[in-house]
Amino acid sequence: MSKSVTIGNKKATVAPFSSWMVVFVLVPMALVVYYAFTTAEGSFTLENLKWIYTYRSTMFLSLRLAFIATVICLILAYPIAYSMSRASEKIQRNATLIIMLPMWMNFLVRTYSWMTILENNGLINSVLKSISALSGGEFDGFQLINNRGAIVLGMVYNFLPYMILPIYTSLTKIDNSLLEAARDLGSNGFHVFKRVIFPLSIPGIISGITMVFIPSISTFIISRILGGGKDFLIGDLIEDYFLGNSGVVNYNIGAALSMVLMILILIATFFMNHFDKDAKTSGGGRI
Amino acid sequence: MKKKIISLLLTALLVFALASCNNTPGNSGEAQSINVYNWGEYIDQSVLDDFEAETGIKVNYTTYASNEEMYSKIVSGAASYDVIIPSEYMISKMISEDLLAELNFDNIPNYKYIGEEYRGLSYDPDEKYSVPYTWGTVVIVYNTKYVDEEDVKDQSINLLWNEKYAGNILMFDNPRDAFALAHIKLGNSMNTTNPEHWYAAAEELKKQKDIVQAYVMDQVFDKMLNEEAYIAAYYAGDAMTMMDENEDIAAYVPVEGANMFFDSMCVLKSSQNKEAAEKFINFMCETDIAVRNAETVWYAIPHTAAFEALDPEQSEDPLVYPPQEIKDKCEVFINLNEETLILQSELWINLKTQY
Numbered sequence: 001m002s003k004s005v006t007i008g009n010k011k012a013t014v015a016p017f018s019s020w021m022v023v024f025v026l027v028p029m030a031l032v033v034y035y036a037f038t039t040a041e042g043s044f045t046l047e048n049l050k051w052i053y054t055y056r057s058t059m060f061l062s063l064r065l066a067f068i069a070t071v072i073c074l075i076l077a078y079p080i081a082y083s084m085s086r087a088s089e090k091i092q093r094n095a096t097l098i099i100m101l102p103m104w105m106n107f108l109v110r111t112y113s114w115m116t117i118l119e120n121n122g123l124i125n126s127v128l129k130s131i132s133a134l135s136g137g138e139f140d141g142f143q144l145i146n147n148r149g150a151i152v153l154g155m156v157y158n159f160l161p162y163m164i165l166p167i168y169t170s171l172t173k174i175d176n177s178l179l180e181a182a183r184d185l186g187s188n189g190f191h192v193f194k195r196v197i198f199p200l201s202i203p204g205i206i207s208g209i210t211m212v213f214i215p216s217i218s219t220f221i222i223s224r225i226l227g228g229g230k231d232f233l234i235g236d237l238i239e240d241y242f243l244g245n246s247g248v249v250n251y252n253i254g255a256a257l258s259m260v261l262m263i264l265i266l267i268a269t270f271f272m273n274h275f276d277k278d279a280k281t282s283g284g285g286r287i
Numbered sequence: 288m289k290k291k292i293i294s295l296l297l298t299a300l301l302v303f304a305l306a307s308c309n310n311t312p313g314n315s316g317e318a319q320s321i322n323v324y325n326w327g328e329y330i331d332q333s334v335l336d337d338f339e340a341e342t343g344i345k346v347n348y349t350t351y352a353s354n355e356e357m358y359s360k361i362v363s364g365a366a367s368y369d370v371i372i373p374s375e376y377m378i379s380k381m382i383s384e385d386l387l388a389e390l391n392f393d394n395i396p397n398y399k400y401i402g403e404e405y406r407g408l409s410y411d412p413d414e415k416y417s418v419p420y421t422w423g424t425v426v427i428v429y430n431t432k433y434v435d436e437e438d439v440k441d442q443s444i445n446l447l448w449n450e451k452y453a454g455n456i457l458m459f460d461n462p463r464d465a466f467a468l469a470h471i472k473l474g475n476s477m478n479t480t481n482p483e484h485w486y487a488a489a490e491e492l493k494k495q496k497d498i499v500q501a502y503v504m505d506q507v508f509d510k511m512l513n514e515e516a517y518i519a520a521y522y523a524g525d526a527m528t529m530m531d532e533n534e535d536i537a538a539y540v541p542v543e544g545a546n547m548f549f550d551s552m553c554v555l556k557s558s559q560n561k562e563a564a565e566k567f568i569n570f571m572c573e574t575d576i577a578v579r580n581a582e583t584v585w586y587a588i589p590h591t592a593a594f595e596a597l598d599p600e601q602s603e604d605p606l607v608y609p610p611q612e613i614k615d616k617c618e619v620f621i622n623l624n625e626e627t628l629i630l631q632s633e634l635w636i637n638l639k640t641q642y
Contacts, residue, residue, distance in 0.1 A: 228501030232639040244359040246632035
């Protein structure tokens with residue numbers, strides 16, 4: 001990090017942000033913790049925490065699906081980000097725009113539209129069916145929706161840009177002279193990538209993973225739209241307790257489950273940052 | 288420079304992502320306005336414009352998919368509404384919790400059109416809090432192209448459990464309606480407070496889960512009309528709308544009985560604009576307005592003058608206005624006691640979290 005330039009009073013400049021953080025991040029988090037440890041009447045209890053155990057399978061399912069979605073996003077995003085960062089200025093601009101474009105539409109609309117693509121009479125299956133009809137075959141279509149694969153697809157589709165953009169940014173930040181130096185010292189293309197480019201893009205990968213994993217694990221609408229509403233993810237469960245769709249509103253259980261989710265995310269972020277630091281020092285050492 | 292643009296874009300992206308989560312209506316502005324909270328697909332939208340044009344009162348119109356969703360939104364205080372249109376059991380719950388305002392019927396002269404048999408029903412016996420909007424029953428909707436005549440001959444609720452149609456059945460995505468169907472199948476009252484009945488019903492729903500394509504509310508329209516699913520249980524008026532748009536769709540009230548519901552217009556106690564809200568309710572009871580709404584939503588109406596004005600095709604349809612012998616078999620929801628509600632919630636969540 002270069003030394004930061006201080007403009008005027010440092011405290012005054014961060015005041016808007018820190019008050020925002022306090023009001024909209026710290027206070028709500030404190031409320032979640034408060035509700036998690038109290039009864040409906042407001043007295044202290046640990047009762048709510050037992051629900052975490054009750055719903056452990058839901059928790060694991062959410063973790064698993066979010067993990068799969070994150071891995072797929074990473075595999076898809078890295079090559080895209082890499083080729084973008086190597087392309088001409090104009091292509092880079094347009095590619096960024098294209099990646100951003102779907103984000104201008106509402107999240108729900110985007111997810112709903114996948115329904116019409118994946119359904120048994122949807123776009124994909126209709127095309128496949130008419131192809132098979134042409135060749136005289138009988139084809140019932142693939143089951144593409146109302147299963148877990150569709151949920152993962154929804155996550156990947158919705159959160160992929162959050163993976164591409166940070167990786168792309170970290171790749172464009174790499175100083176070209178480093179690459180030239182590596183080549184001068186006899187590295188071939190693969191080695192340049194392995195020894196220089198990849199280590200230097202790790203910060204982008206880390207923030208990409210965080211930005212995909214967190215919304216994936218806490219999503220609650222994708223499973224309903226693309227999963228047929230059959231299996232709750234942890235986000236659905238929390239929503240259900242807060243909105244009382246099942247007939248009972250219980251902020252306390254909802255808060256206890258949210259708290260676990262927050263702790264899980266904190267742990268993940270902690271490990272990520274740790275890994276990030278390691279990578280930086282070792283990567284730097286090699287260069 | 289490029290870095291700056293990217294970070295700016297990223298910020299914009301985050302803002303968009305955040306902004307897309309928000310859909311609560313704003314509070315009333317300086318011009319007179321009311322917030323109306325209604326079921327989805329449950330009004331002729333142009334009626335709202337006419338109301339605005341006639342009275343100058345702006346209507347902020349939002350919708351919900353279930354009574355429970357509406358209730359929790361109101362008790363959380365996240366948004367303020369003036370007029371709501373809940374079903375009977377929710378009205379009695381809200382009356383008992385002192386959430387509804389007593390109406391001033393001087394402002395609702397059109398109440399005179401509401402038929403005798405729809406007044407003073409058990410959920411509002413003293414006719415203080417509600418003005419009936421529509422009523423109907425739950426029916427079983429099916430597509431004649433895919434469902435064999437053999438299987439619907441007996442007009443039974445068991446069609447929803449018929450394994451022959453595995454993967455093509457849609458079920459209510461709210462526990463009250465879903466459990467009601469299971470209770471009917473077992474021959475129990477849908478208002479039962481006996482835990483044994485509830486456990487048995489939960490077993491039925493669990494059995495059914497394997498053959499259910501999806502649990503849905505308003506999505507039922509898309510999925511039935513596109514012939515994505517062949518069988519669904521839904522509300523009669525919506526079933527009529529589907530039959531109107533796809534001629535292969537048919538429906539029946541199951542012989543074992545069904546839920547009969549009464550949705551009524553109420554004003555919340557917290558309403559800042561009670562008079563305007565009552566004006567809106569009165570407007571909804573204008574004969575021509577009631578006719579337009581009925582022609583759009585195809586639910587049965589308690590409005591006598593509007594009923595007379597309806598096309599016989601609608602007013603004589605036995606699905607919309609079921610004959611007495613069917614009505615006799617139907618049951619109206621009453622508000623469940625706290626223990627039963629907790630049990631219902633546990634069993635429902637259990638259904639959704641057992642993989």
